[in-house]
Amino acid sequence: MKSGSNEMTDIDRPAGPSSTPGRNDAPSRHLINAFLISGLVLITVVLLVWGSNVLIPLAVALLIWRFINALADVYQRLWSRWLGPMRGLALLLALLTIFAASLLALDVVVSNVSAISASSREFQKSIDILLERASNLTGIERDRIIDETFGQLRLGQLLGAMVSAMTSLASQFSVVFVYVIFLLVEQKFFNIKLNAIVRDENRRARIRSLLDRVSQDVNSYVWIMTLVSLLTAALSYAVMIAVGVNHAAFWAFLVFILNFIPTVGTILATLLVSLYGLLQLGDFKSFLILLTAVGLIQFFVGNVLQPRMSAKTLNLSQFVVILSLFIWGALWGVVGMFLAVPITAILMIVLANFPSTRVVAAILSETGELRSAGDAAKADTPAP
Template sequence: MRSPLLSVTLSVFLVLMIGWLLVVGRSLVLPFVIALIVWYMINSLSHVFQLIPIGRWRLPGFVTFTLSLLSIFAVSTFVLDIVTVNLTQLAQDAPTYQRRLEELFDQASSLFHLNDPIELKDLLPESVVPRMVTAGASLVTTIAGSASLVFIYVLFLVLEQSTFDRKFERLFSDPEKAQAAFAIRAEINRSIMHYFSIKTAVSVATGVLTSLVLLAIGLPYAALFGFIAFLLNYIPTIGSLIGVIFPSLLAVVYYDTLAPFFAIATGLGLIQFAVGNLVEPKLMGSNLNLSGLVIMLSLAFWGAIWGVVGMVLCVPLTVMIVIVCARFEASRPIAVLLSETGEVGFAESKA
């Protein structure tokens, strides 16, 4: 019989090895994870289309699947076009904002009677612009390469998805174990579907309201900031804060007075507070059952491994870990520690 110390040591070693592989293989694993998300979105949207009644009939699977593909492609193209136009305009206007920022530094230096006035080059080195351009070009190249790899992964996932259940079932020699594995997969699917459906609806509402507030006040790039707010809303806690900071800082540079800054900061702050603390918790309920501290630690962990994508996926990944650990007696304490209430159900299998 293995000693508890040996089991703990092997478990820690396994976790460290998996973490190391996730970091080292990031360039290969991350595109596949993104492809899984896209594939999951296609199938989820196809399922939604199948639920829409047309008289006494419902659309067949191949029609709904095609509609979901076209819908995702059309929405992605539309959003990317808007973001590209806004980014191009922002790049053209950047020198104007830089001069305005220098004027603000001069005013601040005069107001506080500083002997050594604050200058922009003190905060940003002179070579920062070429480096930013180089980094931007590298980022575009990386995204283009990743997009091609993601497309290939999605294509093969779509072509082979009809065999997944059969392969998954044949992984287990015991039918009861196979049934238990399918039950775990179904529970994970329900939790992730619940999370992403509500999170997406709330994020869309946040992005639209952000754009409307900025349009009403007259700040440029309202669509861009709305899209940024939509994306950042998937990142727990810090995403909503960053979504308020970006347009508020632009308001300081764009306007001659601070009134628009306070109006934008207050308006967007109220939106984020209402959505994040009132609407979303009410819709989400206690389905996730994750501790707030665990969410923050998960955010830091997955962000360090996979960057922004890891921050977006930190909650679903942690939910999956809790569900799987809760099913086995040996790993159930881990699920209890990660949960919010400590109630994770009963283990059904023995490790």
């Protein structure tokens, strides 16, 4: 009886913590989740690369579409007191403004690049003169390496490649414009579709709040970068005119465009303007003046004025910004570098709204302070 009683006690004794199936399976679940996440990332990268011909124009169209709506808001506020809302007219005027500005910019770029390419032989002579001066100043002869490096430089070919790139951009512009038109036509049905897809009112309100937050932050970023880039381009244009640089309008436009690429774009714009001045004028003094003046303009506007205007609008880590430039540049080329900051900001906002991914959003942020979709309504509405 005693042994039977003991056997009953052993059988009836509750299982210890070590025999809990859930805890034994935990490492397996983590391993499976890691494989699933890795596979999802790999599939996403492959789709981004393979579908770039479709996704790049679509991403650009979405950004332009948001900017058109933001510009329409400005027009609407201008006349709403006297004429009423008239949203359709505001959208049409904003669309025409963007379309006209794009055509003007494209014409300036293509015509100026062609003119610069035509005068490339003179730049080749300037290179030879500059090399001779450098050789006389330093006492170092122009050895075979320098001759092969600079003597075979063909600026005409390089600038011809720029013309080809602009032609390709023009063909993509038509696709982007078609996307934008259809987005503007379809946007009045977005809320109806959302109501049909998401039946739960609380979830629907949360999604709307998330979309509003994304829209506000992206609009603020685009407006601020546009104003900052315009100011930088205008000041750089004045410097180039004072120094005597030809085609100053084209180079000012290039400064404006490249300013949308943080850090890398501003450095590249400064170097391009300075090197062109060196080639055209054949004078190291002009090169130093351009390098110093344009560099100081970029530094003041980017590091003093822009932070005061943006007030950390996107709250992105500077390291993450630089990293995103190289990642999206590797995936989508130069266009990816232009889109890197808005895409990364949108990704951070979305990740901040899910408990399981908030830690990733905190890593992407600059301060670690995150706002969920529910907090968006409490945030101050940024001025356009």
